Amino acid sequence: MKVIFVGPSLPDARRFVAEDMIIRPPATQGDVRLAVDEGARAIGLIDGAFEYVAPVWHKEILYGLSKGVAIFGAASMGALRAAECHTFGMTGIGEIFKAYAAETLVDDADVALLHGPEELGYVAITIPMVNVDATLARCCADGLVSDREARWLKEIARSLFFKVRSWNTIVRNCPQISNTRTEELLRILNNNYVDQKKADAIALIEALRRSDGRSPPPSFVLNQTSLWSDG
Incomplete structure (x- = not known):
């Protein structure tokens, strides 16, 4: 049995999973242990x-x-936990994991976004900082946005709470961007949007598809404590 915890990073995950994968909503404390105890x-x-x-x-x-x-x-919480636990054998996948593991990214909130409930398909309402970074990198590489503009926009984006961050709020709150450039920038950013979280989520599903469900013998001893018992 293979279990995947996924939601707003890949709302249409059912299009990508194999028959032996069970989709569960975003994990909370205890969900991973439950999956292990159920035989995943x-x-x-x-x-x-x-x-x-x-x-x-x-x-x-x-x-x-x-x-x-x-x-x-x-992609999201998974990238954070993989960056923290990869030395113990957890496998990190994708560009977001790599950035956290290399400490290029250090803020947990960089993967956060405001989204709708499961019943509405986890529709994204705001933009996570990791997607801002990926989009601006592509736009700079394609010559659509200057390095200076990208730097200004990143500074504004990072200053915004994740629940209000959108291209509209980013661009319109950037004092260095002229009124004549604003609408053009919004069009460029929306038309060249890079959803890095989605790309990394799909890459994880492919890795899970190839997995035989075996990991190397653990290199550590899991200690029992007053807060944790295998029993």
Whole structure:
């Protein structure tokens, strides 16, 4: 059995998963352990809830790894946990994971966005900072946005709370951008949008598809504590 926790990073995940993959909503604390105890041999962690509930605990990831379960992380909460746990055997996938692992990114909020509920397909309402960075990088490479403009826009984007960050709020709050350039920039950014979270989520699903559900023997001992027991 393969279990994948996914939501707003890839709302249409069912288009990409294999028949042996079970889709579950964004993980909260205890969900990874439950999947392990239910017999999952491979787990893909993409999305996880965090604001109003306890997030996925590192200890439950280590628990799964100690049981020989292959655990992959990418795109969002999965990229964060993989960057923190890859030295213990968790497999990180994608550009966002690489940036956190290299400490090019350090702010957990860079993957956060405001989105609708599962019933409405997790529709994105705001833009995560990682997608801002990826979009501006592409636009600069294609000569559509200057390096200076990209720097200005990144500074504004990073200053905005993730629940209000959109191209409109970013561009219109940038004092260096002229009124005549504003509409052109909005068109460029919307037409050349890079959804890095989606790309990394798809890459994780492909890795999960290829996984035989076995991970190397753990290189650590999972200690029992007053807050954690395998029993």
